[in-house]
Every structure is written in C-alpha cells, then in structure tokens.
Amino acid sequence: MTDSTPLLNDSTTPRTLAAIDLGSNSFHMIVGRLQNDQLQIIDRLREPVRLAAGITDDDRLEDKTRRKALDCLQRFGQRIRELPDDSVRVVGTNTLRRIQSDNRFLADAQQALGHAIEIISGIEEARLVHLGVAHSLSEQGIQRLVVDIGGGSTEIIIGQGCSPLRLESLYMGCVSMSQRFFADGVISKIAMKQAVLAARLELQPHKQIYRQLGWSMAIGSSGTIRTIRDLVMEAGWSDNGISADSLKKLRDTLVRLEHTDNIDYASVSDDRKPVLAGGVAILSAVFHALKIDRMLHSSGALREGLLYEQLGRIRHHDIREATVQSLAKRYHIDLQQAQRVEDTAQALCAQVGEHWFLRQDDARQWLHWASLLHEVGLVIAHSQYHRHGAYLVEYSDLPGFSLRDQRFLSVLVRCHRRKFLKAALEGLPEKMHATAIRLATLLRLSVLLHRSRSQQQAPDIGIAIDDKLVSLRFPQGWLEEHPLTRTDLDIEKKHLKPAGLKLEYS
16 A cells, blocks of 8 residues: 555545554554645554463463453554544454454453454455455456465455455464464474465365466565565575565574574564464465465555545445345345335434434444345244244344444344344443334334335334323324234333333333
C-alpha cells in the first residue's frame, strides 16, 4: 500500500482512521488520514506479543502473555482512544478465536484499547488480507495467488482485482508449527522434514482446486514471508522475491545451523528467530503443493484491508449489504414480504428508538438485514424455520461480518417468532442483550402484522414505551376488521413475557 492512495470521492474534512490486527504472533496498528481524495498513512506500530505461544491446555492465556498483551494494548490505546468508534476497527484472529471463552481477557483488552474488539473467522481474515494486498498492487487485472502465514493460521486466496475467487484458512501458523516441531530451538533435518510433511497434509484437500483455478502471479504478505524474502535476498540466493531454489537453500541452511540461536542475518529480528523455522516449513509446503516457482511480497496485509473496509463503509459500499443480498438471493427470499416487514419495523423503530436508546443508523441497518433474512430458514422446512434460519446465519461464511455480529443477526432471526427464549441470547456480550431484545421485538411485531402477506399497505400504528410496557395503537375499527391479528396479539403477550416485556394494544 502506498503512502498516498487515490480514492473515488472527495473529502475536504480530515478524518483519522485506525486499524488494529491482533495476530497470533504480533499486534499491528496502522493509522491513516483521509482528506481531499487521499488516504495518507501517518503511523504504524508493531509489537511481537506472540499470543499463540501463551495458550494453556484449557485455551486460556498464561499470566505472562496476558500482561504482555494488555501492556501493548494500553500503548496502542493511548494513540487511538480519542478517535470515534466508527473510525477504528480492531480484529482478533486465530488465537483470539481459540480463547473466546476467556471473557475476562477480552473485557480487559477492550478497556485497555478504549474500543471494541471483533473476532473474525478464518475465511473473513483471508478476505481482508486479499483486500489489503489488492490495494497495494498496481496490477489489477490479473489473477493472483495470495499467501499469508500468520502465527496461528495460514490464509491462501486466489483473487482478481479486489474480488476473491477462492478463500481458505488453514490451521497452521509460524508460532504453532514452531512450537510443535522446534519448541526447544533445535532445527534438525528430521524435524524440518516432519514439519513440511504436516503442512503438506493440511494443504492436501485444497491443492487440486487451486491448481485448476490458476494464477499469473504469486504474492506473499505478512512478516513471515517478508522476512524470508529479505533473508534469501540478503544471502544472495535470489534477486527478486522468493524462488523455489532460494527457499530450499534457506531450509537446508537452517538445518545446518541446528538451533534458532545461531540464526545470524540482519534481516531476521530477534523476535522472529524462534518462529522462523516453522514459517519456512509452511512456505516450503505451499511452494511444493501449489507448484510455485517464485513468490513476490506485498506490503499490504490484513490491517490495510481493514482500513479499506472502513473506507467502503464510509462511502456506503458496505460488503455486508452485498453479503446479505447474496444470501437472500441464494435462498429465494420473498423480497416483497421482506420489504413489507422492514417498512413496518422501521416505522415502529422511528417512534421508540430514542426512548429505547437505539442508535438510529445502527438500528435501521440491523432491522433491514434481519427483515431480509428472517424467512431464510424456509429453504430447509416451514416447521421451526426461525431456528433453521438462525443456524444458517450464524454458521455460514458471511463476508464483512465478525463472529459476534453474525451471532447478533442470528439472534434476531431466531427470536422473530414463537416463544422469546432468553437462552437464545447466550454467546452475545451482556451489554448487547437489551438491544437484541428491543430490535427483535420490533421485528416480531412487524412480522405478526404482515402474517397475511397482503400487498395492502399496513395501517398507521402508534407505539409507545413505558418502562417494560409496549403499547400499540391501531386506527379505530381496524382490529375489529382483522380478528386474526387480534388473536395473534393475544398470543404475543405470552411470548414476550420471558423477555421482560408486557404488551397491550387498543
């Protein structure tokens, strides 16, 4: 990514954006300023936290690693604490996915930063890596292979322009591989051979389809591949990127050196030495499985992808909208019914949003997506379709959504009908429960009012909130003309009780 990259729209007001990648090996932060159609990088920070090396057998963090991580986040937080929430994106990858049950660490980390942390899936990580790489390259028309070796996972992508065509996230990284085969720092010929074989086994299910798709250029991102590139060029084994021959020479050299302490190259920092052998083993397996002759390095990576994702949202080009629309199309959603439900839900929200402390822009967005997908489970069966739909939303790969946001959308789909089970809120942070209940209630009422799927416009309905009381006011005589709706409202009274809400209507 260049220091000054042109954008599509003018912006005369300076705006600072920040992106933080909480990786399994290092924490990275990048800060940019958006002004006058330019994104200018103004700050970069990196600290080798090695989070993956501090995981206990019960998927928690050792105290030493926890302190090191929180100290780093305190320093990062000082830089970004005063930025508004919508100008900062912080994502956690493989290691934070593993320790999600350690709620105390996540809470402490968010407090140290002063901003929320999103935990993303491996596939979402791969998409963002590709986005960052794509914006760092001048060749936009060719099909490329992108490889990113992180501390706990390796992402492999084939894409063209800014669009990924194939995404995979493999459960192997430079830290985990080094711990498994080179934990004591000893680099033996047998250990290197076993490490490469283990990585090839991870690649085995995917290599054929990647070869068939093909590419014109192989690009590596991340610190591991950059370090390997710098090392082979420093040693004079390659004059342009990483060649297959130079990678073999590096692998053989590491075996001859016998121990990580003996690695003595200017291009290899002290914090990179303990995990270099694991990274070399993974890259060697990638070269072998995909028959790569040469790989170049890109300065763009996950954090740059996050910045461009933010720019897309600022410019109202939100990948999440495209994702939801794609899901609706794939599962043949009745778009007219979805629109009717959304119109009524939005009208109700406009009346009570302030009283219920709902941020209008966010509430409107979630109601739009939930209305569009509330019937997605019908593709499986009508019986319990709200449960089927919630499952599809939570466990599908949804580009642009963090795992938490997928869970939130899943809860709205799950709770749009039948009994309102508060157990459905499990897995969401407690501070999100009230918002989920309130948005789900608005969605439920709208779905109920459009049960007939009539194309006639819904009546003007007033709604008022008084503590836990939800009051609906219908036009005079309307309920008498719609006895089925009155019956449904009587049933809804019982369904809302577990949510702590009382419903009345007139």
